[in-house]
Amino acid sequence: MRDNIPIKEEPISEYTVQDWARLHQVDVISFSDMLPIEYSNGHSENKNAQSIDSKFGDYSALDIWNMTARGVSHSIPDLSKIAFETRDICQTTFDAPAADRPMTLDRGAGRAPVVSMCYQGTPADMLCVAHEFGHALQYHLAQGRFVPPILRELAAFLAEAVLLRYVQREDPQLAAPLKAAARADDAIYLGQDGDLLRAALDDPQAAYDYRLNYPVARHLAHAVTTRSQPALWERIFRAQLTLPEMLARRQTGLANTLPAVPDPDQERPAINAYRVLGMMVLLDIETRQGEPDKAIETYYAARLAHLQAQTSLVAVDRAGKPFGYALWDVDPADPDLITLKRQAAPFGDHLELQERLQAQLPATACARSHHPRSARQEQTAW
Ligand SMILES: [Zn+2]
Known part of the structure; x- marks a missing residue:
């Protein structure tokens, strides 16, 4: 005590x-x-x-x-x-x-x-x-x-x-x-x-x-x-x-209005995948920028590829609510070279999302952001 x-x-x-x-x-x-x-x-x-x-x-x-x-x-x-x-x-x-x-x-x-x-x-x-x-x-x-x-x-x-x-x-x-x-x-x-x-x-x-x-x-x-x-x-x-x-x-x-989600069920990978996709969709809708405007098949195909390649992360807070997600590509010639394709943190938790990402990626990884709307196409993410 x-x-x-x-x-x-x-x-x-x-x-x-x-x-x-x-x-x-x-x-x-x-x-x-x-x-x-x-x-x-x-x-x-x-x-x-x-x-x-x-x-x-x-x-x-x-x-x-x-x-x-x-x-x-x-x-x-x-x-x-x-x-x-x-x-x-x-x-x-x-x-x-x-x-x-x-x-x-x-x-x-x-x-x-x-x-x-x-x-x-x-x-x-x-x-x-x-x-x-x-x-x-x-x-x-x-x-x-x-x-x-x-x-x-x-x-x-x-x-x-x-x-x-x-x-x-x-x-x-x-x-x-x-x-x-x-x-x-x-x-x-x-x-x-x-x-x-x-x-x-x-x-x-x-x-x-x-x-x-x-x-x-x-x-x-x-x-x-x-x-x-x-x-x-x-x-x-x-x-x-x-x-x-x-x-x-x-x-x-407490601006996060999304529902809490249960822990992944190891025996039901398909359900987990649907849930992860659902969280990405909700986070993208909250972000109100770019992604939700895409056609469903384009949006889905991109995320399915990241799920299969295990190059995605949905960050969940202590209350079980998703607060951000990230997608990245790994350079086939250099596994330490990571290009971030998407980072969504609609409630302002960018630093927290970045910390989760750093914890998940190899310690030696060098991550670059991909900002399609920015004049600079690439910048070092951290
Ligand atoms: Zn005390």
């Missing part, structure tokens, strides 16, 4: 749920649409309990601490220096007694945060390291300024998501166990803690419980990490946005 309860803000029973909401400049009712229905009524069973509770690989806590710093540096270049500074100056204890709660202590301006947790090498422990790093980074940036607890937990969850993204790219074998651990955590933060929030909404005069922060922060973290948003993420770590501002962004930030 990633309880983060700084000593100085130990929940005090005379605080009510209403006080907690006011501390964040909102009314309790603002949280009413943050109760994901799929987690209500205890539907949170975890199929991966075995794998996420046992040690995975040979990663030390410091390895993960370091990877999280590198992940922040990679995802938010403007925080690069401060992320590595946080990595280096914090006092960390990773062999705390198992019964102790993981915690990061803010010691105010000019003094480095103190981190303490029990690390045993499980994927859940790794996420916990990233979580505490997120707190430490935010405390280091805040230099003693008070940050309300929902915004603190949001920064910590964001650091977990940043580690996940970094691992997907740099150490893919770690991605699946970390994702499974994150899903199991969702069941707790959105499920069990979501039930707490539900009860709190019914009784704003009830006593405040620190765990109420988790479902709100987790919900916001999911909303802001469906795609790469370095400028927004930086402001979250810097605690520059109030909760009302975050809530407003969440509503305007």
Whole structure:
């Protein structure tokens, strides 16, 4: 569990749920649409309990601490220096007694945060390291300024998501166990803690419980990490946005109106192919440029060829919604020479699509864009 309860803000029973909401400049009712229905009524069973509770690989806590710093540096270049500074100056204890709660202590301006947790090498422990790093980074940036607890937990969850993204790219074998651990955590933060929030909404005069922060922060973290948003993420770590501002962004930030799609079914390749084609069509219609004007047979033949040659990628976000796709050709004489034939990212997720592409293409590949409407026929894509 990633309880983060700084000593100085130990929940005090005379605080009510209403006080907690006011501390964040909102009314309790603002949280009413943050109760994901799929987690209500205890539907949170975890199929991966075995794998996420046992040690995975040979990663030390410091390895993960370091990877999280590198992940922040990679995802938010403007925080690069401060992320590595946080990595280096914090006092960390990773062999705390198992019964102790993981915690990061803010010691105010000019003094480095103190981190303490029990690390045993499980994927859940790794996420916990990233979580505490997120707190430490935010405390280091805040230099003693008070940050309300929902915004603190949001920064910590964001650091977990940043580690996940970094691992997907740099150490893919770690991605699946970390994702499974994150899903199991969702069941707790959105499920069990979501039930707490539900009860709190019914009784704003009830006593405040620190765990109420988790479902709100987790919900916001999911909303802001469906795609790469370095400028927004930086402001979250810097605690520059109030909760009302975050809530407003969440509503305007989710422009993707496409339906979520199920994971590919390995036993039904034809269905998968239809689904991929369908996603391309929907994305092209959203893009409202060029492709949808073509005759169906021309459009279809081009995509069928790419599907058969395995030179296509449809990128799906965490919510299962397609947000972009790409088609490319591989030079028959040089497999490292890739020509991008089409990149569609109608909701503005071009960087994210590019990252997915880079992860899929050979590391040595050199990609060129093909811009039929541009004066320059070719330009280096990255
Ligand atoms: Zn925390």
